[in-house]
Structure formats: structure tokens, C-alpha cells
Amino acid sequence: MNRYYLKHEFLITARSRRTIPFVFFITILLFSYCFIIWPYADTKEAFNKKETEEYLTYLKEQQNLWESIGNTGLVFNRRSIDVYFQIGNPVYAKNDYNYNLFLAMSQSFEDRNFERMLQLRVFYLQNNPSEYLEDRFLFPKAPSPRKDREHAYYQTMMKYEDYLKKDHPVTFGLMYEKTGLQTLQNLLQNYGIYFLLFCVIYFSSDILSRDRKHQAILQGLPLSWYRQLNLKSLSAFLYSMAFIGSVIVVGVLLMTIQFGFGYFDLNVPIMIKQETFAPEDYSVISIAAYLGKTLVVLPLLVILFVRLNVVLSLLFKNEWIVLFLSSLLLFSERLYFTRSTRELFGKDISLFPQTYFDFGKIINGEKNFLLNTETITYAKGIIVLFITYLVIEVILYFVSLIINKRRFYLTS
Incomplete structure (x- = not known):
């Protein structure tokens, strides 16, 4: 029954x-x-081809401008409080570095070479945590946005470093958690x-x-x-x-x-x-x-x-x-x-x-x-x-x- x-x-x-x-x-x-x-x-890590191309165009224009005025060395910014401070900033070299890096990431994405792209992305994030920490569009309404951004940054880096350490092939689905x-x-x-x-x-x-x-x-x-x-x-x-x-x-x-x-x-x-x-x-x-x-x-x-x-x-x-x-x-x-x-x-x-x-x-x-x-x-x-x-x-x-x-x- x-x-x-x-x-x-x-x-x-x-x-x-x-x-x-x-x-x-x-x-x-x-x-x-x-x-x-x-x-x-x-998501934050989603690769936006259009934005990357626009950023590369912007960097190229900046480089052409510096070359046209013959200033490819250090740029000195002046601030006046009581005295002048002169700080050298290698703008041309930084732009050239970022241009080559993002161009390599864009080419890797087009070639579907996600292992190389992941390596480049990890290298970039390791040297530029501000990509997360200073992103005002990331957790804009959180009571402590910087705390949440640091949290997201650490989690992303831990996952990416794990992907690179494993012997598994890096695919689009693996890299973007799909x-x-x-x-x-x-x-x-x-x-x-x-x-x-x-x-x-x-x-x-x-x-x-x-x-x-x-x-x-x-x-x-x-x-x-x-x-x-x-x-x-x-x-x-x-x-x-x-x-x-x-x-x-x-x-x-x-x-x-x-x-x-x-x-x-x-x-x-x-x-x-x-x-x-x-x-x-x-x-x-x-x-x-x-x-x-x-x-x-x-x-x-x-x-x-x-x-x-x-x-x-x-x-x-x-x-x-x-x-x-x-x-x-x-x-x-x-x-x-x-x-x-x-x-x-x-x-x-x-x-x-x-x-x-x-x-x-x-x-x-x-x-x-x-x-x-x-x-x-x-x-x-x-x-x-x-x-x-x-x-x-x-x-x-x-x-x-x-x-x-x-x-x-x-x-x-």
C-alpha cells in the first residue's frame, strides 16, 4: 500500500x-x-575586442604625437607648492609597452591562442592591480568598493595562476569560466x-x-x-x-x-x-x-x-x-x-x-x-x-x- x-x-x-x-x-x-x-x-574579464581596438588606436595617436614633437624621452610634470618638484615620467615608453602588450592579447584572441592570452593577461594584472582597484565601474554602490575590488582581484589572480599551473589545455571556456x-x-x-x-x-x-x-x-x-x-x-x-x-x-x-x-x-x-x-x-x-x-x-x-x-x-x-x-x-x-x-x-x-x-x-x-x-x-x-x-x-x-x-x- x-x-x-x-x-x-x-x-x-x-x-x-x-x-x-x-x-x-x-x-x-x-x-x-x-x-x-x-x-x-x-564580466570584468570578458575580452572586448572593440574597446581594445579603440584603446590601441588611442595609444597609436599618442605615440605619433610624441614623435611629431620630438619628445620620446622623460616628461617632467611640475607642481608648485612652495617650490618646484620635477618628476620624470617615461610616457612614450609606457605607451609603447602597453601598445605591444594589448596588441599581442588582441592577436592571441583572434588566433584562439588562449594560453598565450592568459599568460599576457596574468602578466599585465600582476604589474597593474589598478586595473581592478581603480575601476570606478566595479562595485560602484558597495559600501567599501576598494575592499570588494581587492577581493575580486585576488580571486581572479588565484584562478588564473591555477589555470597556468595545471596541465589542462587553456580554452575559451576554461579561461572565462564557461x-x-x-x-x-x-x-x-x-x-x-x-x-x-x-x-x-x-x-x-x-x-x-x-x-x-x-x-x-x-x-x-x-x-x-x-x-x-x-x-x-x-x-x-x-x-x-x-x-x-x-x-x-x-x-x-x-x-x-x-x-x-x-x-x-x-x-x-x-x-x-x-x-x-x-x-x-x-x-x-x-x-x-x-x-x-x-x-x-x-x-x-x-x-x-x-x-x-x-x-x-x-x-x-x-x-x-x-x-x-x-x-x-x-x-x-x-x-x-x-x-x-x-x-x-x-x-x-x-x-x-x-x-x-x-x-x-x-x-x-x-x-x-x-x-x-x-x-x-x-x-x-x-x-x-x-x-x-x-x-x-x-x-x-x-x-x-x-x-x-x-x-x-x-x-x-
């Missing part, structure tokens, strides 16, 4: 008129992301888990309210009310995990077709402490470890929201109210989150489960960096989420005793 009821609930979810259009929409969104959004995403594994890592690191959990909430928001059309049949089932709730939860959990697994596999496959699969031993920069905000505060883990630590927590988050939806369904008996309230909880951190929020109701932010919903930011230390704290850890996140799940289980047990099967159907 348990197996047949579980199969029955699973098929109802899969064939629901709510589920099929939603899955179709997610499929379109997934293909759009993999073929349009992410491949052409404009391979299957790198895309998945970036998605989980940038609110991808919110997207997956919202899908879980949607699928499980009507697992009780949809039974109102079959009250007579369901009330006669030889299963206890609490067991029915458990089987419904299990079916929603299994369907959600199958859906998440399908989205991940298809997404990685689509990016692999375009840019390659990637490599499990590539390093992901992580922040291990916040003392000097220098390279000494950083370490690395492999993509395999990052994905493993993130995805292993995902089933806990899925069952947490499935059981929460069962509780809300018993209390409100309306799938749209359940969807709204669960989504509100999922995105609740966005309502109060600021870069200075380290306490909520007088308690450390690390004690609240919503801090760990975007778990991808916990593993690499990004959440600690954003909040300038060190209290948010991987182990604490698992403990907090597990305790939250147990609290929901206890609440569900007592609510199911108060709102039993007869009372639920009589008031629905």
Missing part, C-alpha cells in the same frame, strides 16, 4: 496542470541561460540554490490542497493521517530531487557541448580568515570539493521546505498562500540584509537558518566576507539547518494531531 500510494502521489505531481507548464517554463529558462545569457555575459563544471559552480555560488528551492516550494505547495477534489476516496484509505503526510512529503521530495538532478545534468551537458566539461581539480578561491585582507587570508579547494559540499546539503534544504509546506497546508489549506509564505521565508534574508547586518533581534546572524539558504556562499567564505564576520561556518550551517528541520518535524507532528484527516477535509 505504501509503495502504491507513493507512486500515485509522485505521478499526480508529475502530471499536474500546475507542474507541466512550470517545468516547460523552467526548460525555456534553462536553455536561454545556457545558450544566451551566460555565454555572452559581460565550462560545464565552472558554470555549475558559479550558479551555486550566485543564488542558484534560491532558484532550485523556489522550484521545490512550487512543486510541494499543493500536495494537500489538491486532495479536496477526492475527499471521499482519500478519507477511506487504510492509512493513518500522519503516514499519508509522510508519504506525500516523500513523493514531493523525490520528485523535487529528480527535477533538480535533471536541471543540473541538462545544464552541465548544454554548457559542455559548447565549451567543454571542465576539470574537477581546478581550484576555487576561498576566504579562510579576515585579518589583513591580503592573499594570506585566502586558500583554495577543488571544484569537486566545492560541488560536493554544496550539493550534499541540498537534500536537507529540500526536505526542510517540503515539510514546512505540509505544515502550512494543514494550517491554511490553500496552495497559493502556502507558496507565498514559503517563498517569503526563502527570500526573507533579502528583506533585512545589508553589509553591516551581523545581528537579528539581538542574536548573531549565524544562528538563523535563512542565513544558510544560499549555501554556495558559505563554503567559499563569501558570506563572511560580505558581512565582515567569521561566525558563519559550514559546520554551523548544517547544524542550524538540521535543528530547523527537527523543529518543523515536531511542529508538524502536533499540528497533524490537532488538524486530523476528518477536520482537514471538513474545513477545506
Whole structure:
């Protein structure tokens, strides 16, 4: 009986008129992301051929100007305070150096020689950290833009140096993080888990309210009310995990077709402490470890929201109210989150489960960096989420005793 009821609930979810259009929409969104959004995403490291050509033209014009006036040596700038200071600046030589370097990068990009291009880019960034630190368009609205720019600079340099140390061929996809594994890592690191959990909430928001059309049949089932709730939860959990697994596999496959699969031993920069905000505060883990630590927590988050939806369904008996309230909880951190929020109701932010919903930011230390704290850890996140799940289980047990099967159907 348990197996047949579980199969029955699973098929109802899969064939629901709510589920099929939603899955179709997610499929379109997934293909759009993999073929349009992410491949052409404009990032700091994206190579802009037009801008590079304009910069080369500008440098060439400057060089012609210096040559025409016969001034290809040092240029002395004068500043008057009480006395004159003369500082020699080799403008012509610097322009010539930058012209040759950027011309080499442009030619490497056209020749698809990304290993040479990466070497040139690393060489340029090593000698010109101001490319990040003084970029006023990078994190313009951040409370501490320079801190964020330094963070981005260190992460970029660590990833690039790792690419050069490995024996893997440097391709366009590898250099610009568009391979299957790198895309998945970036998605989980940038609110991808919110997207997956919202899908879980949607699928499980009507697992009780949809039974109102079959009250007579369901009330006669030889299963206890609490067991029915458990089987419904299990079916929603299994369907959600199958859906998440399908989205991940298809997404990685689509990016692999375009840019390659990637490599499990590539390093992901992580922040291990916040003392000097220098390279000494950083370490690395492999993509395999990052994905493993993130995805292993995902089933806990899925069952947490499935059981929460069962509780809300018993209390409100309306799938749209359940969807709204669960989504509100999922995105609740966005309502109060600021870069200075380290306490909520007088308690450390690390004690609240919503801090760990975007778990991808916990593993690499990004959440600690954003909040300038060190209290948010991987182990604490698992403990907090597990305790939250147990609290929901206890609440569900007592609510199911108060709102039993007869009372639920009589008031629905």
C-alpha cells in the first residue's frame, strides 16, 4: 500500500496542470541561460575586442604625437607648492609597452591562442592591480568598493595562476569560466540554490490542497493521517530531487557541448580568515570539493521546505498562500540584509537558518566576507539547518494531531 500510494502521489505531481507548464517554463529558462545569457555575459574579464581596438588606436595617436614633437624621452610634470618638484615620467615608453602588450592579447584572441592570452593577461594584472582597484565601474554602490575590488582581484589572480599551473589545455571556456563544471559552480555560488528551492516550494505547495477534489476516496484509505503526510512529503521530495538532478545534468551537458566539461581539480578561491585582507587570508579547494559540499546539503534544504509546506497546508489549506509564505521565508534574508547586518533581534546572524539558504556562499567564505564576520561556518550551517528541520518535524507532528484527516477535509 505504501509503495502504491507513493507512486500515485509522485505521478499526480508529475502530471499536474500546475507542474507541466512550470517545468516547460523552467526548460525555456534553462536553455536561454545556457545558450544566451551566460555565454555572452559581460564580466570584468570578458575580452572586448572593440574597446581594445579603440584603446590601441588611442595609444597609436599618442605615440605619433610624441614623435611629431620630438619628445620620446622623460616628461617632467611640475607642481608648485612652495617650490618646484620635477618628476620624470617615461610616457612614450609606457605607451609603447602597453601598445605591444594589448596588441599581442588582441592577436592571441583572434588566433584562439588562449594560453598565450592568459599568460599576457596574468602578466599585465600582476604589474597593474589598478586595473581592478581603480575601476570606478566595479562595485560602484558597495559600501567599501576598494575592499570588494581587492577581493575580486585576488580571486581572479588565484584562478588564473591555477589555470597556468595545471596541465589542462587553456580554452575559451576554461579561461572565462564557461565550462560545464565552472558554470555549475558559479550558479551555486550566485543564488542558484534560491532558484532550485523556489522550484521545490512550487512543486510541494499543493500536495494537500489538491486532495479536496477526492475527499471521499482519500478519507477511506487504510492509512493513518500522519503516514499519508509522510508519504506525500516523500513523493514531493523525490520528485523535487529528480527535477533538480535533471536541471543540473541538462545544464552541465548544454554548457559542455559548447565549451567543454571542465576539470574537477581546478581550484576555487576561498576566504579562510579576515585579518589583513591580503592573499594570506585566502586558500583554495577543488571544484569537486566545492560541488560536493554544496550539493550534499541540498537534500536537507529540500526536505526542510517540503515539510514546512505540509505544515502550512494543514494550517491554511490553500496552495497559493502556502507558496507565498514559503517563498517569503526563502527570500526573507533579502528583506533585512545589508553589509553591516551581523545581528537579528539581538542574536548573531549565524544562528538563523535563512542565513544558510544560499549555501554556495558559505563554503567559499563569501558570506563572511560580505558581512565582515567569521561566525558563519559550514559546520554551523548544517547544524542550524538540521535543528530547523527537527523543529518543523515536531511542529508538524502536533499540528497533524490537532488538524486530523476528518477536520482537514471538513474545513477545506
